[in-house]
Amino acid sequence: MTWLRIVLMAAPVFAASLDSLALAQGGVDQRRSGYQDMSPALQQMEDDEMSNPGMLFVQAGAALWKQPAGKAGKSCADCHGAVDTSMKGVATRYPEIPKGMATPVDLDGRIELCRTTQQQAGKPAPESADLLALAAYVTYASRGLPISPPADPRLAPFRAEGEAMFKRREGQLNLSCANCHDTNAGKKLAGALIPQAHPTGYPIYRLEWQTLGSLKRRLRNCLIGMRTDAYAYDAPQYVALELYLMDRAKGMKLEGIGIRP
């Protein structure tokens, strides 16, 4: 008898919470992470930290975190302490506008800033093993948390620029990001499934790359595929686009180190 009462009592509460969730997002959430459309074998490869090669980068990042660098001779840990506490949720917020700056930076940009100003070390090369390892280690501390872009009003114009870029036709093929990832998501482009382009797993271990790569590298891939000139790695356009993509994926779970085909 008691269990029935509990179920009866709990049912309206459960329904109400589902309703509010659906309402808050304007109906049922139709968004899908690329993870959900991967084969079960790849999902398992990502979930098992032992077979996820991205974990090699996390391990390398853990070593770098404690290693003093640059003229200042400071390590990341000297200022920030353990990632489990200091970096938890950080990756869910970026791109952000750092203190004393007027333009947003992404997580890689933030690491570069720390490297050059706090540690007074050289600027890490884009997609270098060290930068990827640190980004992976910091992102790993936020695994499973919902993507939560900050409510900073100064970000709005940059985000709007990113949205305009997402919807603007470009390149010899005259395609916009939205042509594939909004209008035709779920269909096939050659043999590959077109994902909805939610940045839930970055930095990702992409099997095609045989290594870990940043969201920028992935965006450059798409730009080249559209037969347009990819921006330089430090171009502000990527950050604007990332801002829009993170806002679009707001509330979706950050996977930590994702695997993608």
Add this chain to the structure above:
Amino acid sequence: MTNALIKAPKTAKRGETIEIKALIQHPMETGFRPGTNGRMIPRNIIEHFSAAWNGEEIFRMTFSPAIAANPFVSFFTVVRDSGTVVLRWTGDQDFRVEESIAIAVT
């Protein structure tokens, strides 16, 4: 700097079958790809992997160029005595890595 992840039980019962998993960072360059300068990138692969329990070989495999970067190996073995399992990867360009794990038999 070599980077490897190994998973094996710390304790096991005598006669039990256990799984040992090993993941290692390696480019596994095939030797068949041209680089950005048009020249072939020289082959750089892991050639052999072996595991020895207290010095006695329990597993061995030969790698080929078709194996992907950062190879993952998993194998099973029957537990005998307490001791260390030494995993050894050797390959091109004097690649040589040894990692050991201690397993206590209860």
